[in-house]
Amino acid sequence: MSELLIVDGYNALYACPELASLRERSFEHARDKLMAILAEYGAWKGVQVILVFDAHQVKGGVEHVEESVAVTVVYTREDETADRYIERCLGRLPPETKVWVATGDALEQTISLGKGAYRLPVRELFAQVRNVLREREDFYRLGGERNPLDSRLAEDVRRRLEKIRRG
8 A cells, every 4th residue: 555645835834833934035945945854754754745836826837746756746737726736636546545635724634534535734744744853863873774674573583584694
């Protein structure tokens, strides 16, 4: 089963306290920083992230998608809100996809629930982001290796596998 996090970009941008001062100086830089934060979060959690920014008030705006390994950024077309794009996206996903929709819009949360997605208020998303990034920092600070299978193996099985590996 694949997992997907769809984020209403401007909702998230204005809900993230860490981006407030950056947003005042350079809106574009704050948007790029949000993309980087969510890409890091998605990569660590193993979740695909789609970040949607609406361009519904941009005259002549066409839908534009920028894809990278960690995050897909969507700029909607003229006259299309991020909410409408998210609804359209939810309608196209296979039913086995586990989807969270992060938005501060209560109506959009309700619509997302109705389409089978989990709602995630953006403030809660950023609480999760902070926890995950702290977990990652602790992991690397302590010099750990991320190997979930290894941590679940019985000690005797681990020793036998190590013996096989060494030949």
